Amino acid sequence: MTVLYVLIGFSLFVALIFLALFIWSVKSGQYEDRYTPSVRMLFDQDDTGETKIDREIQKTGEESNGT
Amino acid sequence: MLKTHAIGLNSREEATGEVACFHCGDPCPSDAIAIGEKRFCCHGCKTVYELLHEKDLCRYYSVDGTNHGVKPPDAVSRRFEFLDDPVVIDQLCDFADGRRRVVTFRVPGMYCSSCIWLLEKLNKLHAGVLSSRVDFLRKELRIVFNPDSISLRDLAVLLASIGYEPSINLESVAKRRNRFTDKKLYYKVGVAGFAFGNVMLLSFPHYLAGEGGLDPSFRKFFGYICLALSLPVLVYCASDYFKSAWTGLKQRFLNIDVPIALGIIVLFGRSAYDIVSGSGAGFLDSFTGLVFFLLIGQVFQKKSFDALTFDRDYRSFFPLSVTVRNGSSEKSIPLTRLKVGDRIIVRNHEIVPADAVVIRGEAGIDYSFVTGESDVVPQKSGDVIYAGGRQVGQAIELEVVRTTEQSHLAKLWQNDVFNSSGQSRLTRAVDSVSKYFTAAVLAVAAVSGAYWYVHDPSLAPLVVTAVLIVACPCALALSTPFTFGSALRWFGKTHVYLKNTDVVESLANVDTIVFDKTGTLTQTGSSRIHYHGDELCSREKSMIASVLYHSTHPLSRRILKELDGVERLPVSGFEEVPGKGVSGVVGGVEVKAGSASWVGFPEDKETRALPSAVYVTIGNAKNGRFSIIGKYRQGVEELVQSLRKQYRLLVLSGDHEYDRSYLEKLFGDDTKMLFRQTPENKLALVQGLKDEGRRVLMIGDGLNDAGALKAADVGISVAEDVNTFAPACDGIVDAEHFPRLDRYMTFARASYIVVMVSFGISFLYNLAGLSFAVAGMLSPLVSAILMPVSSVTIVAFALLATSIAAKRVGLVER
Numbered sequence: 001m002t003v004l005y006v007l008i009g010f011s012l013f014v015a016l017i018f019l020a021l022f023i024w025s026v027k028s029g030q031y032e033d034r035y036t037p038s039v040r041m042l043f044d045q046d047d048t049g050e051t052k053i054d055r056e057i058q059k060t061g062e063e064s065n066g067t
Numbered sequence: 068m069l070k071t072h073a074i075g076l077n078s079r080e081e082a083t084g085e086v087a088c089f090h091c092g093d094p095c096p097s098d099a100i101a102i103g104e105k106r107f108c109c110h111g112c113k114t115v116y117e118l119l120h121e122k123d124l125c126r127y128y129s130v131d132g133t134n135h136g137v138k139p140p141d142a143v144s145r146r147f148e149f150l151d152d153p154v155v156i157d158q159l160c161d162f163a164d165g166r167r168r169v170v171t172f173r174v175p176g177m178y179c180s181s182c183i184w185l186l187e188k189l190n191k192l193h194a195g196v197l198s199s200r201v202d203f204l205r206k207e208l209r210i211v212f213n214p215d216s217i218s219l220r221d222l223a224v225l226l227a228s229i230g231y232e233p234s235i236n237l238e239s240v241a242k243r244r245n246r247f248t249d250k251k252l253y254y255k256v257g258v259a260g261f262a263f264g265n266v267m268l269l270s271f272p273h274y275l276a277g278e279g280g281l282d283p284s285f286r287k288f289f290g291y292i293c294l295a296l297s298l299p300v301l302v303y304c305a306s307d308y309f310k311s312a313w314t315g316l317k318q319r320f321l322n323i324d325v326p327i328a329l330g331i332i333v334l335f336g337r338s339a340y341d342i343v344s345g346s347g348a349g350f351l352d353s354f355t356g357l358v359f360f361l362l363i364g365q366v367f368q369k370k371s372f373d374a375l376t377f378d379r380d381y382r383s384f385f386p387l388s389v390t391v392r393n394g395s396s397e398k399s400i401p402l403t404r405l406k407v408g409d410r411i412i413v414r415n416h417e418i419v420p421a422d423a424v425v426i427r428g429e430a431g432i433d434y435s436f437v438t439g440e441s442d443v444v445p446q447k448s449g450d451v452i453y454a455g456g457r458q459v460g461q462a463i464e465l466e467v468v469r470t471t472e473q474s475h476l477a478k479l480w481q482n483d484v485f486n487s488s489g490q491s492r493l494t495r496a497v498d499s500v501s502k503y504f505t506a507a508v509l510a511v512a513a514v515s516g517a518y519w520y521v522h523d524p525s526l527a528p529l530v531v532t533a534v535l536i537v538a539c540p541c542a543l544a545l546s547t548p549f550t551f552g553s554a555l556r557w558f559g560k561t562h563v564y565l566k567n568t569d570v571v572e573s574l575a576n577v578d579t580i581v582f583d584k585t586g587t588l589t590q591t592g593s594s595r596i597h598y599h600g601d602e603l604c605s606r607e608k609s610m611i612a613s614v615l616y617h618s619t620h621p622l623s624r625r626i627l628k629e630l631d632g633v634e635r636l637p638v639s640g641f642e643e644v645p646g647k648g649v650s651g652v653v654g655g656v657e658v659k660a661g662s663a664s665w666v667g668f669p670e671d672k673e674t675r676a677l678p679s680a681v682y683v684t685i686g687n688a689k690n691g692r693f694s695i696i697g698k699y700r701q702g703v704e705e706l707v708q709s710l711r712k713q714y715r716l717l718v719l720s721g722d723h724e725y726d727r728s729y730l731e732k733l734f735g736d737d738t739k740m741l742f743r744q745t746p747e748n749k750l751a752l753v754q755g756l757k758d759e760g761r762r763v764l765m766i767g768d769g770l771n772d773a774g775a776l777k778a779a780d781v782g783i784s785v786a787e788d789v790n791t792f793a794p795a796c797d798g799i800v801d802a803e804h805f806p807r808l809d810r811y812m813t814f815a816r817a818s819y820i821v822v823m824v825s826f827g828i829s830f831l832y833n834l835a836g837l838s839f840a841v842a843g844m845l846s847p848l849v850s851a852i853l854m855p856v857s858s859v860t861i862v863a864f865a866l867l868a869t870s871i872a873a874k875r876v877g878l879v880e881r
Contacts, residue, residue, distance in 0.1 A: 001282075001285075005288065008288075008292070010285045018261075019258065019261045021508070022261075023254060023257060023847070026250050026254060031250075031253060032202070033202045033203070033204065034204075035182060035204045036201050036203040036204070039183050039203065040183065040201075042180070043180075043184055063252070
């Protein structure tokens with residue numbers, strides 16, 4: 001039965017990962033604008049720069065939040 | 068959420084044979100500008116199209132499915148001169164380093180998915196834009212740009228030139244909205260939810276172990292893990308309840324957070340004791356669940372209408388910059404740098420930003436924002452114009468005598484009502500209940516503790532803690548946020564936007580309603596003309612129209628519109644005297660129109676009461692007067708009839724008395740009516756009513772009502788377009804829906820009843836729990852079942868009952 005100690009410890013660890021993911025999602029602003037992304041995802045990805053732009057926004061967003 | 072452009076445009080096109088502009092969708096004039104097959108209504112639209120075409124962005128026209136863009140304004144370039152000022156740039160930008168700057172513009176013009184599409188492709192229009200991101204609900208556009216390649220001003224001009232002019236006013240630099248406070252609540256919910264889920268799972272072995280109980284080593288292991296998981300819930304997640312309870316106690320006021328904080332501490336303390344001493348499993352699943360549910364209630368309560376701000380003051384009325392004349396050169400400077408003695412230029416429909424003296428030009432000032440008076444007041448050179456007036460007519464030159472901050476208008480904001488935190492509102496029902504509740508719980512705990520101390524002293528502390536645990540008013544605390552939070556959403560769906568849930572409660576308790584007249588009962592921008600005097604034949608009408616045609620005065624234009632369709636005759640000897648009137652000779656007969664003294668009417672009491680009246684004489688034969696009266700909103704009559712039965716009504720107007728007889732008929736003689744009220748008068752009156760013990764709802768629109776709106780228990784402003792402007796208030800109602808106010812009031816009262824009923828239900832749960840506790844039989848299992856069941860029933864009841872009430876009241880169609 002001692003395997004239970006390991007299993008519980010492991011399950012708590014997994015749960016903690018999800019908690020950390022949730023906190024990250026709040027921190028990165030995913031709950032700030034809950035409407036525009038729903039429209040944005042329907043646009044065609046007709047230019048290849050899209051993902052780069054997202055990263056740029058993300059980066060500058062975090063920096064300016066920190067100030 | 069997305070509005071479509073020009074609905075039914077295609078059918079209109081087919082019906083009238085008109086060609087719609089390819090860019091904006093407006094019908095084109097017959098001499099439309101054409102590029103190939105495509106036609107444009109103006110050069111602005113054509114330029115935008117060409118720009119988009121050149122940059123290969125024509126998908127703009129097909130993203131939304133409505134095929135139309137936003138019409139660009141006429142002239143934009145010089146408006147943004149002030150954005151070259153380094154101070155302004157620093158104030159506006161969120162972030163800057165050597166290579167890039169981040170700015171957030173408010174762009175009220177965006178309203179469909181095409182707008183989002185184009186605005187996020189700004190980098191294709193100009194290489195200096197690194198990226199752009201739209202927050203549609205807030206109507207904000209966040210741009211990362213390279214300041215070496217494009218200046219802030221050019222960026223604003225670029226946006227304006229494609230039809231999305233950013234709105235930059237004094238408020239945008241004065242305070243930046245802090246939107247990061249909400250995040251804390253989400254973190255807390257996350258942590259509490261995490262702890263609740265795990266503690267609950269780890270508690271199951273205790274409940275399911277059966278007769279023999281759990282193996283002691285496991286029991287200890289589970290217990291300590293639960294304790295470790297609950298610790299952050301106690302110190303972090305529940306911290307606000309302790310703070311609020313402590314503040315309440317310091318002010319000798321037992322708010323609802325006092326029994327909650329007490330319950331939380333006892334729950335945790337008793338559980339920690341049970342676990343450490345090995346005497347039991349503790350109530351940690353109830354504890355974490357309690358905090359989790361309470362936080363969920365807070366999240367639900369925090370419904371906010373992103374695009375609206377409820378705490379605007381006079382600053383958001385003023386532009387950020389003003390044109391200053393220095394010798395012969397004109398320059399745009401930020402309003403904050405305006406000094407006494409500066410010469411400023413104010414153009415047609417611009418706001419006079421500071422108290423100033425007229426130097427040159429014919430000023431016609433519309434003070435409706437400030438005073439509620441709908442007339443345009445002519446001003447001669449040398450007259451003082453107060454900040455907040457809007458110039459109607461040609462450009463004027465003024466000399467500043469007091470800056471914006473010192474201006475007459477800004478003085479209203481120095482009143483104490485604007486400095487109070489707003490906590491002087493009505494006591495919330497839940498807090499007044501909590502006073503008795505806390506006392507009752509403490510009494511029950513003391514009595515049962517004493518009883519057990521006599522019969523079985525070892526059980527006494529257990530019973531006392533059990534009473535405090537089970538009495539923790541979780542369900543009670545959840546009824547208000549869920550009922551009023553849901554009511555807030557229903558209100559929002561029906562175009563009434565309230566600041567927070569407390570407003571719903573205050574609205575339910577109102578017994579006096581004060582109306583502003585201009586812009587609230589009457590419709591902004593529409594008026595009717597009333598003619599009084601000798602009857603005019605069609606030739607006489609043409610004579611008047613012919614003379615007025617030569618005048619640019621707004622009153623002349625308004626009357627001319629009324630006399631539309633009559634023949635125009637040649638006029639000789641036309642003369643216009645500013646501030647007086649016009650005269651001219653038509654067919655040998657002199658026609659005069661203007662103030663009473665100008666046309667030769669005696670100035671008596673009646674004529675002075677009618678400032679927006681134009682007197683006319685035709686030769687010596689005929690005379691009369693046109694008075695301009697604000698038009699009342701449709702449905703106001705029914706609204707007043709229905710509200711009169713239940714509320715005391717008052718009407719306040721900054722305007723003159725010429726509507727008194729109409730209003731008396733509408734409101735009946737028991738309604739008090741006050742005219743020519745200054746903003747200060749209105750504020751004092753509302754405060755007076757409150758001192759009498761009345762609970763006042765003030766309904767107004769402009770800045771002139773700002774003081775009264777703030778002083779009242781509930782201040783609601785009526786807005787033609789909820790996104791543009793409303794003064795500081797507790798709620799904004801769409802003007803179109805304002806006549807349904809009676810239903811909104813009924814609904815607010817209904818949701819108050821829902822709260823009362825759910826209080827009753829939660830008391831029943833508490834009683835049931837108490838009977839277990841007093842008997843010394845409250846096991847962790849009973850608590851773990853009772854707590855979530857009671858919370859869930861209360862939440863379900865609150866949501867269901869509110870939506871039934873909304874349908875019953877007729878807030879929404881069944």
